[in-house]
Amino acid sequence: MGSLKTFIKEVRSAKTLAEEKSIITKESAKIRTKLKDDHLSLEKRRKNIQKLLYLYILGEKTHFAQVECINLISSDDFQNKRLGYLAAVLLLDEQQEILTLLTNLLNNDLNHPNSYIVSMALSALGSLTSPELARDLYPDVEQIINRSTEPLLVKKALQCAARLVTRDAALLEIFYPYCKKVLDNHRLCTHGVLLGVLKLCQSIIEARNLYEFDNYLEILASLIDSMPEFFSLLQNLNSAVFNQEFDVNGTSDPFLQVELLRTLRMLFACAPEKTMQYVDKFGDLLTQLASIGDGSKNSAHAVAYECVRTIFELQLDQSLRVLGVNILGNFLSGKDSNTKYVALNTLSRVVPQEPRAVKKHRKFITKCLLDTDASIKVRSVELIFAILDETNVQELTNELISFLEISTEDDKDVVNYVVEHIMVVLESERYGEERWRLDMAIKVLELVGEYASYEKVNEVMIMINNARSIELKASLVLKILSTTIDAPADSKVSVENSGWKLVAIWCLGEYADLILGSSGLTEVKLTAWLANMNRMCYDEPRVTSFILSAALKLSCKIQSKSQIEDLRLLIAGHSKDTNLLLQTKSTQYGILFNQPTKSKKAILDAMPFFAKNVVEETASSAETRQPVKSPQAAKETNLLLDLFDTDPVPAAIPGGLGGQKPPLNSNGQKAAPHVPTDHEHVLQAADKIYDCNNLSVYGKVVFCAHQKAVIELNIQSKQKKIINLHTMAAVAKLQQLSMGTLSSGVIDPSGIAKQQLELTGSGKLKLRVKLSYTVDGAEVSEQFDHRFAESL
Amino acid sequence: MAIQYLICLNKQGIVRLARFFQPFLGDSKDGHATIAQIYKLVSSRDLKHQSNFVEFSESTKLIYKRYAGLYFVMGVDLRDEELIYLSHIHLFVEVLDAFFGNVCELDIVFNFYKAYMILDEMIIGGELQEASKDVLLERLTYLDRLS
Numbered sequence: 001m002g003s004l005k006t007f008i009k010e011v012r013s014a015k016t017l018a019e020e021k022s023i024i025t026k027e028s029a030k031i032r033t034k035l036k037d038d039h040l041s042l043e044k045r046r047k048n049i050q051k052l053l054y055l056y057i058l059g060e061k062t063h064f065a066q067v068e069c070i071n072l073i074s075s076d077d078f079q080n081k082r083l084g085y086l087a088a089v090l091l092l093d094e095q096q097e098i099l100t101l102l103t104n105l106l107n108n109d110l111n112h113p114n115s116y117i118v119s120m121a122l123s124a125l126g127s128l129t130s131p132e133l134a135r136d137l138y139p140d141v142e143q144i145i146n147r148s149t150e151p152l153l154v155k156k157a158l159q160c161a162a163r164l165v166t167r168d169a170a171l172l173e174i175f176y177p178y179c180k181k182v183l184d185n186h187r188l189c190t191h192g193v194l195l196g197v198l199k200l201c202q203s204i205i206e207a208r209n210l211y212e213f214d215n216y217l218e219i220l221a222s223l224i225d226s227m228p229e230f231f232s233l234l235q236n237l238n239s240a241v242f243n244q245e246f247d248v249n250g251t252s253d254p255f256l257q258v259e260l261l262r263t264l265r266m267l268f269a270c271a272p273e274k275t276m277q278y279v280d281k282f283g284d285l286l287t288q289l290a291s292i293g294d295g296s297k298n299s300a301h302a303v304a305y306e307c308v309r310t311i312f313e314l315q316l317d318q319s320l321r322v323l324g325v326n327i328l329g330n331f332l333s334g335k336d337s338n339t340k341y342v343a344l345n346t347l348s349r350v351v352p353q354e355p356r357a358v359k360k361h362r363k364f365i366t367k368c369l370l371d372t373d374a375s376i377k378v379r380s381v382e383l384i385f386a387i388l389d390e391t392n393v394q395e396l397t398n399e400l401i402s403f404l405e406i407s408t409e410d411d412k413d414v415v416n417y418v419v420e421h422i423m424v425v426l427e428s429e430r431y432g433e434e435r436w437r438l439d440m441a442i443k444v445l446e447l448v449g450e451y452a453s454y455e456k457v458n459e460v461m462i463m464i465n466n467a468r469s470i471e472l473k474a475s476l477v478l479k480i481l482s483t484t485i486d487a488p489a490d491s492k493v494s495v496e497n498s499g500w501k502l503v504a505i506w507c508l509g510e511y512a513d514l515i516l517g518s519s520g521l522t523e524v525k526l527t528a529w530l531a532n533m534n535r536m537c538y539d540e541p542r543v544t545s546f547i548l549s550a551a552l553k554l555s556c557k558i559q560s561k562s563q564i565e566d567l568r569l570l571i572a573g574h575s576k577d578t579n580l581l582l583q584t585k586s587t588q589y590g591i592l593f594n595q596p597t598k599s600k601k602a603i604l605d606a607m608p609f610f611a612k613n614v615v616e617e618t619a620s621s622a623e624t625r626q627p628v629k630s631p632q633a634a635k636e637t638n639l640l641l642d643l644f645d646t647d648p649v650p651a652a653i654p655g656g657l658g659g660q661k662p663p664l665n666s667n668g669q670k671a672a673p674h675v676p677t678d679h680e681h682v683l684q685a686a687d688k689i690y691d692c693n694n695l696s697v698y699g700k701v702v703f704c705a706h707q708k709a710v711i712e713l714n715i716q717s718k719q720k721k722i723i724n725l726h727t728m729a730a731v732a733k734l735q736q737l738s739m740g741t742l743s744s745g746v747i748d749p750s751g752i753a754k755q756q757l758e759l760t761g762s763g764k765l766k767l768r769v770k771l772s773y774t775v776d777g778a779e780v781s782e783q784f785d786h787r788f789a790e791s792l
Numbered sequence: 793m794a795i796q797y798l799i800c801l802n803k804q805g806i807v808r809l810a811r812f813f814q815p816f817l818g819d820s821k822d823g824h825a826t827i828a829q830i831y832k833l834v835s836s837r838d839l840k841h842q843s844n845f846v847e848f849s850e851s852t853k854l855i856y857k858r859y860a861g862l863y864f865v866m867g868v869d870l871r872d873e874e875l876i877y878l879s880h881i882h883l884f885v886e887v888l889d890a891f892f893g894n895v896c897e898l899d900i901v902f903n904f905y906k907a908y909m910i911l912d913e914m915i916i917g918g919e920l921q922e923a924s925k926d927v928l929l930e931r932l933t934y935l936d937r938l939s
Contacts, residue, residue, distance in 0.1 A: 005902060008901060008902055012901070050905065053904070053905065054904065056810075057807050057808065057809065057810060057904060058806075058807065059807060059823075059824035059827070078938060079938075082938075083905070086905060086908055086909075086912075089811075089912075090811070090908075093812065093814075093815035094815055095815045116935070116938065122916070123912050123916055126916040126917035127813060127916070127917050129917065152931065155921050155922065156916055156921060159916045159917060159919055159921050160916070160917070162917075162919070163917045190924075190927070191922075191923055191924060192921055192922040192923070192924070192927065195919075195920060195921060195922075195923065196921065199919050245924050245925075245926050245927075246923065246924055248879060248883075253923055254876060254879055255876065255879065255880075255883075255920055255923040256923060258873065258876045298875055298878055298879060298882075299879055301875050302873065302875035302876040302878075302879055305873060305875050306873055306876070309873065337841065337842055337843035337844075338843045338844050338845065338874065338875065338878065339875070340843065341843040341845055341874070342845075342873075342874055342875060371841075372838060372841035372842065373838070373841060373842040373843055375842075375843065375845075375846065375847070376842075376843065
């Protein structure tokens with residue numbers, strides 16, 4: 001069994017991971033056996049624990065030695081004790097029950113005549129402070145603070161006391177008098193001791209809500225009495241009398257300065273009235289501190305930053321807040337990423353308090369977009385949107401777009417954030433004229449459309465759709481289509497940019513008539529492009545779905561017979577698509593395609609203006625004169641989304657419940673609504689298969705052969721009007737169900753709604769139907785089973 | 793408030809020092825899994841162009857700095873001031889340097905218990921207890937002779 005040094009060398013000399021692992025495992029096993037041996041000499045025990053600690057650093061399991069380190073602590077030998085304490089603080093934590101074994105040992109050592117041993121015990125207690133230890137050992141800690149004349153012990157004891165208070169708030173009553181007492185004893189007050197006093201103050205303030213007795217105000221008052229002392233300490237640290245010992249790059253003890261500021265800040269915050277008399281003094285001091293420091297070193301920044309945090313947390317007066325923002329502005333203008341990071345973090349918190357001052361620094365904020373640190377980029381983007389208003393929207397948008405232009409794959413998150421937020425801005429009429437907003441929105445989409453969510457892409461379409469003048473619309477559409485169709489090689493649009501594709505395809509479908517012929521965009525070109533897209537995007541159902549609609553719409557905007565035939569073929573090509581929705585769409589469009597031109601034109605006209613659903617101003621709200629919500633804040637009816645949505649409730653769920661929404665929301669149905677005319681007549685020869693208070697259901701098997709059956713259900717209301725009707729159905733396991741559209745979600749009294757069901761498979765025709773609807777304002781849900789005579 | 797842990801790793805991610813001042817909260821009981829994550833995060837960051845701060849979890853951000861081949865990483869509360877903790881790390885490294893005399897990784901490997909001694913004289917329960925290099929070194933030299 002070699003020494004620690006040999007062991008470390010052995011581990012280091014291992015050539016492979018496996019070899020290293022085997023050395024470690026062997027040694028670990030050896031240590032385990034050795035430690036179990038009761039006759040092992042203390043010397044050997046120590047050696048083993050030393051190795052064990054090395055194993056700890058390497059990440060090995062060491063729990064088996066927890067009791068062993070307590071044994072070492074109990075030894076009278078200084079070396080053993082020292083190692084024992086080190087092992088204890090590394091291997092144990094304050095949640096372990098084994099700590100109770102330490103109570104007596106710590107109690108003895110805290111009262112030991114040897115100050116080195118007392119110091120070790122304090123360090124251990126400071127690290128392993130369980131509430132039990134706090135209650136048992138506080139008298140020993142108190143005694144050290146009270147009696148000791150050694151700053152080295154007092155500073156540790158004060159830090160311990162601060163920890164004890166956090167574990168048991170009742171103890172703050174014991175310790176608070178020592179803040180003042182120690183401060184008054186100038187001989188004792190080294191910087192270390194002062195740090196201890198400040199920590200104790202902070203703990204006492206933080207524990208105030210946990211303290212259960214009613215003399216807290218007195219305690220606080222005693223702390224407030226020390227404030228002038230803190231002020232003068234802070235002032236002295238920054239005076240000409242410079243203590244070389246504590247100099248850190250030209251700043252005098254930044255650690256103590258930061259703690260002083262933090263303590264003062266906490267006192268001001270928790271007793272605003274009692275500390276009122278000091279506010280002006282503190283303000284002056286902060287102004288002074290913030291302007292000192294050469295401003296290029298981390299230590300000076302740390303103090304200045306703590307001043308800024310104090311100013312904003314206490315919401316000090318405006319001149320100080322402006323000063324604070326300017327300090328942060330200076331941080332931003334530097335080269336140091338660290339100060340940029342903290343400045344951006346803080347600025348985004350203080351924008352609401354001091355928007356004007358922050359806006360002044362927008363140059364530096366936008367410059368941070370070019371930083372290489374992603375977290376700085378994210379923060380600067382957040383800040384840009386926080387300060388964006390009518391006066392700077394153009395400048396900031398330009399900066400954001402130049403960022404998007406150079407953004408790379410690594411900036412994905414930032415780009416996402418920009419896209420999501422800038423669209424909201426560009427949608428709003430507040431931010432500049434329509435043409436500019438639209439240009440920018442299209443530019444963003446062109447650059448990074450692959451990152452835009454479908455909702456945002458949709459909003460761009462709505463914006464184009466709602467563009468006021470037809471000339472503007474035409475020029476936008478021309479721009480989009482000529483970039484895409486004419487010069488795909490020059491454009492920066494990436495192949496993955498599906499957002500851009502969607503918009504281009506949509507524009508083609510809606511507005512082909514506006515641009516046909518200009519810039520060489522001929523019918524042939526448009527059709528060929530659409531066909532090409534159809535081939536290229538076969539694995540993108542959403543794009544394909546758009547292509548189908550665009551093809552249908554384009555077909556009545558062009559004259560050439562052969563191009564129209566191409567479009568028909570394009571649509572028909574999806575009639576056997578594996579994607580059921582595309583298949584349905586293709587079939588439905590196929591039918592529409594063959595309608596007479598006149599009715600087709602009416603159905604396929606460009607989309608109307610989308611009125612955004614602004615909540616109507618009612619009389620009462622007019623009286624109270626509440627500001628009307630701006631349009632972009634109001635909820636929109638996303639008509640486009642409905643029309644093009646490719647993921648509604650699946651029409652068929654094998655063997656499960658098939659659901660179908662009323663036609664208003666269903667796929668592609670709006671363009672060709674199927675309006676039943678025979679409302680009043682129940683299907684002839686249908687059986688009444690269900691009856692209840694509100695409605696009757698009639699069912700008939702319309703067709704049944706070749707493993708396929710079609711069932712029609714008629715739902716007839718009795719005396720009341722039924723709204724929000726939804727039907728769901730399930731079939732036997734061997735069958736598959738496809739539900740048709742419910743003819744209407746609303747049934748007038750004695751009116752009828754129709755529902756067609758298509759079953760494939762084999763077995764008896766059994767049906768479980770669930771109906772949910774609203775009648776007289778109450779939601780009702782009914783369920784029944786029915787077995788038809790026929791079987792597949 | 794307070795430092796949650798201080799970890800010293802080399803460029804390969806091998807731990808050279810690890811000291812936890814607070815028991816782990818929640819389910820992440822395993823300190824070494826956390827250290828592996830920390831290494832992954834910190835080592836992937838650009839030395840020159842990125843800040844020395846990075847958010848690590850919902851309660852913790854890391855303040856770190858690389859000195860030669862060693863990363864010194866501190867976990868602190870999200871609300872804590874970053875810059876001053878960077879000074880903490882720097883102070884610790886300066887004291888290590890002065891104590892060992894031009895410290896290198898091997899000094900810490902073979903004398904890890906001394907490095908812990910230095911840490912324990914500088915920080916107690918996650919709080920800085922002494923900021924003066926002179927005071928620290930005087931004390932440490934004396935403690936060193938006691939063994």
